[in-house]
Amino acid sequence: MPGRVDTLPACRKCSGVHLNVDCISCGKEDELHSGNRCWSCILALTVDRILSTPDNRPPSPELRAVGTALKSMKRANSGLTWIQQPHVTEFLQQLATEPAITHARLDQLPASRTREYVRGLMVEHNALPRRDELSAKFSDWAEQALDRITSPSHRDITRRYIRWHHQRRMNQMDEVTRGTFLRAKQAVTVAIDLQNWLSEQGIELAEVNQAHLDRWQAEGPTTRGIASRFLDWAIRTNLIDPSLKLQPHRRGTSPRLDAAAQTELVTNLSRTADMNPRDRAAAILILVFGQQVSDIAKLTWDNVTVTEELVTITLGTVKIALTPPLDEPWRELAATPTHHQTAAHPKSNWVFRGGSPGQHIQASTLTQRLSTAFSSRAARLGTLHELTKLAPVAIIAEALGYSPATIDRHAIDSSANYAQYINSLSTTKGHVHRPSARSDQKSTR
Known part of the structure; x- marks a missing residue:
């Protein structure tokens, strides 16, 4: 609105401002960008120009959906700023030559934020089916990770570990969380590290013994204990001696806000x-x-x-x-x-x-x-630590969406269960007996 009436913004007619703000393309009274055209019309012209091909063949239905979405943006200046970036323009012009676009075809293009953003636009506007991107990302990463394995036999074992443990688990999930994705990457990375070390020693996985594992773990960082996840799978699939084990990786005590x-x-x-x-x-x-x-x-x-x-x-x-x-x-x-x-x-x-x-x-x-x-972590742990002093475990778990077992661990840490037990004893009518060791253990548990 180019004018004002008293203290309020007003249109040209109401304010009496003599200013030409009519778009020559759509006829709307709006802020003009250039050539007496508004931002929305300039965005539409830019989209059509970038998505056009030398032979004037129309773009694929998938790309047309992206174009339609961009043209309908209420904040046209944001769309124009994004599409005019050289790397975005180049990527969209490349896609314009594709007769059809699928997830598989996009995966064949060089990985970039622009590729994933355009993929997201196609999914959001129903031009491509929705898929679990973290699961797909893990599969791409795993294929590259296999190239780091020096022994063909160990590479085959790791491929089976990835497929039948991690990918199978991800396929059973409604949505792969980022935590699951990162833990899977870490577990595979450490498993590869262990098997490459065995290859350097001339040892096959089936020949590994406890002395080998103890030596490998002692020579490296504490994160090598994460390989216990791989060893558990190898034991279940009868690849190694079931008596083998590593010292599990344990995180330090996390700080919490008081x-x-x-x-x-x-x-x-x-x-x-x-x-x-x-x-x-x-x-x-x-x-x-x-x-x-x-x-x-x-x-x-x-x-x-x-x-x-x-x-x-x-x-x-x-x-x-x-x-x-x-x-x-x-x-x-x-x-x-x-x-x-x-x-x-x-x-x-x-x-x-x-x-x-x-x-x-x-x-x-x-x-x-x-x-x-x-x-965030210190604050969350501090809050749960204090909340368990104020209400029973079951109520906190139900209200906040936690499992009772999780809240119970925080309650034990804050001695809340024991305090509640002592309080109940002190308010009991009649003689108060001294709790036995067994009852005391039950109450703190």
């Missing part, structure tokens, strides 16, 4: 304007409700209800009310949706949208964004 630090962080987050509302919303779920970043990243607006009176969020099986000021970032996000302005998330229901079309944010990305304020 109650005072958590309270200070929550107070600061409710007042700060330095963190965007989406990050503040995620921080609240960690600091107040002990949620894992991987679960936060997958939240949808189906889990959140915003009314004039109340904001509720479902983390487990019950709705939890967010009281002021904890509800403020959620109200702001609900009041100012922006996902419909681009082609990447036209119908997105994710609360925390990612950089890839139609996908939620990666947990690692969200963790990195929050790291400027606090450690």
Whole structure:
């Protein structure tokens, strides 16, 4: 709106501004980009030019879907900025020569962020079927990892380990998580390291003994203990002696925020304007409700209800009310949706949208964004440590979406179970007996 009436923006007619802002292509009164054309019309012309071929053959249906999505963007300037980047223009012009585009054909092209972004656009706009990208990414990585194995026999064993253990497990999952993907890569990498070492010693896997394993583990970093996952599989498939074992890899004790630090962080987050509302919303779920970043990243607006009176969020099986000021970032996000302005998330229901079309944010990305304020892991562990002092394990697990066994481990760590047991004894009428060793073990367990 080019003019104003009193203090409000107004159109040309109402404000009396004599300024030509009519697009000569679509006729709309809008901000003009160049040649008396608006941003949307310039974007449409640019898309048609880039997707055209020298023989004027129409692009594939898959690429036409991308073009249609770009032309319909409400934030046309973002689409124009993206498509005019030289590497994007070059990639789209290359695709324009393809009579048909499939996942397999895209996989044959050089890997790049542009390739995956365009793939995401095709999936989001129903031009390609949806697939589990992390599973596909692991398969590509595994093929390259096999080339690092020096022995043909060990390469065959590792291929079977990848196919019948890791890929089979991924195929049975509804969605491969990033944690599963990274653990699988790490397990295969260490298995390859072990087998290459055996090859250097002139030893086949079937000939390995405990002395070999002890020596290999002693000579390297503690992460070599992760090879126990590979050895467990090798034992189940009768490839090695079932008595063989490694010292398992154990992580160090993770630090956790104490109650005072958590309270200070929550107070600061409710007042700060330095963190965007989406990050503040995620921080609240960690600091107040002990949620894992991987679960936060997958939240949808189906889990959140915003009314004039109340904001509720479902983390487990019950709705939890967010009281002021904890509800403020959620109200702001609900009041100012922006996902419909681009082609990447036209119908997105994710609360925390990612950089890839139609996908939620990666947990690692969200963790990195929050790291400027606090450690997500330390905050989560500190919150669960304190919560187990306030309510029974079953209630916390049901409300926050954790398994009872997980919450029980935190309760044991905070001595909550034992404290509750002692408290129950002290309030019992009549004579209070001293608990036996067996009953004491049961209560702490």
